[in-house]
Amino acid sequence: MFWKYGLFFSILSGGIWGIFWQIFFTLVGILTLGTPLSLELSQIMIIGPLAGFIYIKSQKFLSIKFHLTAIIIISFLIYISHLGNPYHAGDENQLIIFILILSTSFFIWVSLNHSLYNLSPGKLSKHDIESFLIKFMWGIGLIILILITLIPFYIMIMTSLKNQQSLILNPLDLSVNLNTDFKTLFNSYIELFTNFNFHLFLINSFIVSCTTVIITLFFSIPGAYALARLRIPNKKIFSGAVILIYLIPSIVLIIPLYIIFSYMGLRNSLFGLMLVYPATTIPVALYMLRGYFSALSSEIDDAALIDGLSRVQIILKIAIPLSKPAIVSVGLYVFMIAWNEFLIAFMFLDDPNIFTLSRGIMSLNSSEIPQQHLMAGAVIATIPVMVIFLYLEKFLISGLSAGGVKG
Amino acid sequence: MSSITLKNISKWFSDNQVIKNIDLNIKDGEFVVFVGPSGCGKSTLLRIISGLEDLDNGSVSIDDVDVTNKIPYDRGISMVFQSYALYPHMSVFDNIGFSLKTSGVKNKILEKRVGEIAKILRLDNLLHRLPKQLSGGQKQRVAIGRAIIRKPKAFLFDEPLSNLDAALRVEMRLEISKLHKELGVTTIYVTHDQIEAMTLADKIVVLNEGKIIQIGSPFELYNYPQNLFVAQFIGTPKMNILECNQKEGYIYLNKNKKTNIKTKKENVFKIGIRPDNIELCKPVKNMLKGNIKFCEYLGSEQYVYIDCELDNELIVVKLDPNTKVVLNEKIGIKFISKYLHFFTKKDERIN
The missing domain is CATH 1.10.3720.10 (MetI-like)
Known part of the structure; x- marks a missing residue:
C-alpha cells in the first residue's frame, strides 16, 4: 500500500502546501501592488512535491544552513519555472515579486517542517499516520480560519481610511499612506x-x-x-x-x-x-x-x-x-x-x-x-x-x- | 430529636410504582438504615421524608405532626447528599452558615455557631476555602456541618460515603456513628452497602422493589432473615442456598442426595447456610462430598468454593486462613445444624 509510506505523505503535503501558499501570496501581491496578477499553479504542483521529497530525504542532516539553502533553491526553481516572469506582473515590480516568491518558498518549507517533522520516509505505523494527519489538518485549518476572518476585516479598515480619489483611481490598492494627517485619514469616520x-x-x-x-x-x-x-x-x-x-x-x-x-x-x-x-x-x-x-x-x-x-x-x-x-x-x-x-x-x-x-x-x-x-x-x-x-x-x-x- | 411515622406511603413515577404502601415507625433518637439493591426505592423514600419528593398517597408525620404538605425547610430536618452538594461558589463558612443566614440569624450568632460546628468537625482552618480546594473527606464533613448547624429534628443521609475511597469510608463511618452518639438525633441513613448498614444501624429496613422486606436489628437480620432475599442480601459472601426435598424427616439435596440433616419442619423447599457455619472434613459415606474448585485467600480468612454436583451451584465455605487447601481435592462437608435456615417454596422462613 503506497499510501502508508512517509514518502507519499511528504509529496502530498508538499503539493498541497505549495498550492496553498502560491494562492495566498498571489492574493497578497494583488492587494499590495494593486495590479492584477495571474495565478499560476502548474509549476508549483511540481516544485511543491519536490520540496516535500527533498525535506523527507534529508531529515537526518537538517540545520539552519540547510533550511536556508533549501528555501533559496525552491525560490530559484519557482523563478526559473515561470521563465523569469512570475505572475505576469511586468518589469517595474520586480523587487516585490522577488519578495513574494521568497516568502512563498519560505512558508512552504516552514509548513513542511511543521507537518513532516520526525516522519520517516518508510512504512508508517497507524500512530504516525494519525499524528501526521492531525498536524497537517490543524495547520491548514488554523491558517484558513485566520485568513477568512482577517482578510475581510483588513479590506474593510483599509478602504475606510482611503479618500475618494485614491479609491476611484485603484479600488484594489489596499496600501494606506500613513503620512497624511489624522483628519484626512479618518475623514470618513468624522x-x-x-x-x-x-x-x-x-x-x-x-x-x-x-x-x-x-x-x-x-x-x-x-x-x-x-x-x-x-x-x-x-x-x-x-x-x-x-x-x-x-x-x-x-x-x-x-x-x-x-x-x-x-x-x-x-x-x-x-x-x-x-x-x-x-x-x-x-x-x-x-x-x-x-x-x-x-x-x-x-x-x-x-x-x-x-x-x-x-x-x-x-x-x-x-x-x-x-x-x-x-x-x-x-x-x-x-x-x-x-x-x-x-x-x-x-x-x-x-x-x-x-x-x-x-x-x-x-x-x-x-x-x-x-x-x-x-x-x-x-x-x-x-x-x-x-x-x-x-x-x-x-x-x-x-x-x-x-x-x-x-x- | 423526634419520632417519624410513615403511613401507607405510595409513589408513582408515571406508570411505575416505586414505593408500595410503606408503613414505618422510627423512634426518637434511633439510627435507622434503609438498605437494598439499586432501584429499590430507598432514596426515593428518604426524599419523601425530607419533602423533596411529593407523595401520591399516605402521610408523613414528625413528632405526631402531619408534615405531608409542608416544604422541606418547615419539616425541620436536614440532609447530607451523596455528591456532598456543597455550594461551589461559597466558602466553607458560607456553606455551613447558609441555612441560618437565609432564616435571618444575626451575624454574631451565626459566626459563633459556625465556629462551634467547625471545631467539632475539625474544619476551623478551612473556613475561608472554597469547596473545590477541599479533599473528599473534608467536603463530606462540611456537608455534615451544614446539616447539624440547624439543630434539626432528624438527619437524613443519602449514601453519604459512596464517593469516598475505602480507607476514608471506614473513618467517616466511625465519625458519623460518634456524631449520632453525641447528638442523639434521629437519623435515617440510606446505603446499598450492607457493611455500613450493619455497623451503623440500631434498626435496619431492608427494601426491595418498593416494599419493606424486613425490619430489624443487625443481629436479627443476620441470624433470623425472614425470607430468602434478606438471607442472601445480608452477609458476605452470600448465604449458600440449596434446593431440597424431604423424605422421612431427612433432607435430600438435588432430589436424591441424602444428607444427615433431620428436621421436624414441614414444606422445606430450600435450605440456607452461611459460609461461616460449614465445616470441612474427610469424606465419609452418607455425607455431602465435593471437589474444591476455587480458593480466595484474603489474609484474615479464605473462601473455598466446592462443587458438590448440585446443578452447577458451588458451595462457599469460609475457612481459617491457615488451613491448607488443595485444589480438586475431594472433601466432605458438614453443615452445623443449629445455623441452618429453612425456607418454603415462597422463599419464606420456617421457624
Whole structure:
C-alpha cells in the first residue's frame, strides 16, 4: 500500500502546501501592488512535491544552513519555472515579486517542517499516520480560519481610511499612506459622526441590544430552569415547540408583523423592535441555558431547598452564580443577534433619528455617498461587538461549577 | 430529636410504582438504615421524608405532626447528599452558615455557631476555602456541618460515603456513628452497602422493589432473615442456598442426595447456610462430598468454593486462613445444624 509510506505523505503535503501558499501570496501581491496578477499553479504542483521529497530525504542532516539553502533553491526553481516572469506582473515590480516568491518558498518549507517533522520516509505505523494527519489538518485549518476572518476585516479598515480619489483611481490598492494627517485619514469616520447621525445610531443600537439581552435573560433563565429541573407534564412537547418557533425564518413572519405593528402603532419605534427581538432570541436562549442548567447537579438545589430557599431564591442565589459563563455567553450571543439584526429594522424603521446601526449603514448605500463611508460605518458597527467579546472572554472560559460536587 | 411515622406511603413515577404502601415507625433518637439493591426505592423514600419528593398517597408525620404538605425547610430536618452538594461558589463558612443566614440569624450568632460546628468537625482552618480546594473527606464533613448547624429534628443521609475511597469510608463511618452518639438525633441513613448498614444501624429496613422486606436489628437480620432475599442480601459472601426435598424427616439435596440433616419442619423447599457455619472434613459415606474448585485467600480468612454436583451451584465455605487447601481435592462437608435456615417454596422462613 503506497499510501502508508512517509514518502507519499511528504509529496502530498508538499503539493498541497505549495498550492496553498502560491494562492495566498498571489492574493497578497494583488492587494499590495494593486495590479492584477495571474495565478499560476502548474509549476508549483511540481516544485511543491519536490520540496516535500527533498525535506523527507534529508531529515537526518537538517540545520539552519540547510533550511536556508533549501528555501533559496525552491525560490530559484519557482523563478526559473515561470521563465523569469512570475505572475505576469511586468518589469517595474520586480523587487516585490522577488519578495513574494521568497516568502512563498519560505512558508512552504516552514509548513513542511511543521507537518513532516520526525516522519520517516518508510512504512508508517497507524500512530504516525494519525499524528501526521492531525498536524497537517490543524495547520491548514488554523491558517484558513485566520485568513477568512482577517482578510475581510483588513479590506474593510483599509478602504475606510482611503479618500475618494485614491479609491476611484485603484479600488484594489489596499496600501494606506500613513503620512497624511489624522483628519484626512479618518475623514470618513468624522463625517459619519458629524453629518450622518452615527452617534445616534450607536446609542439606538445599544439601547435596543441591551434591552433585548435583559428581556431575553429575564424570561429565559427562569424558563430554562423550570424546563431543566421541575417535573412538568408534557415538558418534551413544550420544549420541542419552543425550538420549532426558532426554526421559522423571520422573513416569513415579517409581513404579518409589519401589518400588525402598523395597526398598533408600534412600527417605526424602537419599542416595537424591543418587542420583536426578544421574541426571536428567547427560544435559543432557553434552549442553551436549559442544557447548562441540567448539567448542574440537582442535589445542590435539593440542599438549598432543605436549607430553606424557595425556587426563585435558588435561581438567584445558586443557579445564576453557578452558570455565569453560560449566561454571559448567551447574553453575548443575544446581544450580537440584536446588534447585527437588519431585516426587521429595515422594514420597521423610517425615521432617521431612530435608526439602528445596521439600518443606518443601509441608508449610506446610495450613489451619492462615497464607498469608504460605508466601510467606515461597517467598522463602527463591528468594533463594539469585538471589544465586548474580548472583554467577556475570560468569563466564557471559566467554569464555576467545578469542585462543588464530586467530579 | 423526634419520632417519624410513615403511613401507607405510595409513589408513582408515571406508570411505575416505586414505593408500595410503606408503613414505618422510627423512634426518637434511633439510627435507622434503609438498605437494598439499586432501584429499590430507598432514596426515593428518604426524599419523601425530607419533602423533596411529593407523595401520591399516605402521610408523613414528625413528632405526631402531619408534615405531608409542608416544604422541606418547615419539616425541620436536614440532609447530607451523596455528591456532598456543597455550594461551589461559597466558602466553607458560607456553606455551613447558609441555612441560618437565609432564616435571618444575626451575624454574631451565626459566626459563633459556625465556629462551634467547625471545631467539632475539625474544619476551623478551612473556613475561608472554597469547596473545590477541599479533599473528599473534608467536603463530606462540611456537608455534615451544614446539616447539624440547624439543630434539626432528624438527619437524613443519602449514601453519604459512596464517593469516598475505602480507607476514608471506614473513618467517616466511625465519625458519623460518634456524631449520632453525641447528638442523639434521629437519623435515617440510606446505603446499598450492607457493611455500613450493619455497623451503623440500631434498626435496619431492608427494601426491595418498593416494599419493606424486613425490619430489624443487625443481629436479627443476620441470624433470623425472614425470607430468602434478606438471607442472601445480608452477609458476605452470600448465604449458600440449596434446593431440597424431604423424605422421612431427612433432607435430600438435588432430589436424591441424602444428607444427615433431620428436621421436624414441614414444606422445606430450600435450605440456607452461611459460609461461616460449614465445616470441612474427610469424606465419609452418607455425607455431602465435593471437589474444591476455587480458593480466595484474603489474609484474615479464605473462601473455598466446592462443587458438590448440585446443578452447577458451588458451595462457599469460609475457612481459617491457615488451613491448607488443595485444589480438586475431594472433601466432605458438614453443615452445623443449629445455623441452618429453612425456607418454603415462597422463599419464606420456617421457624
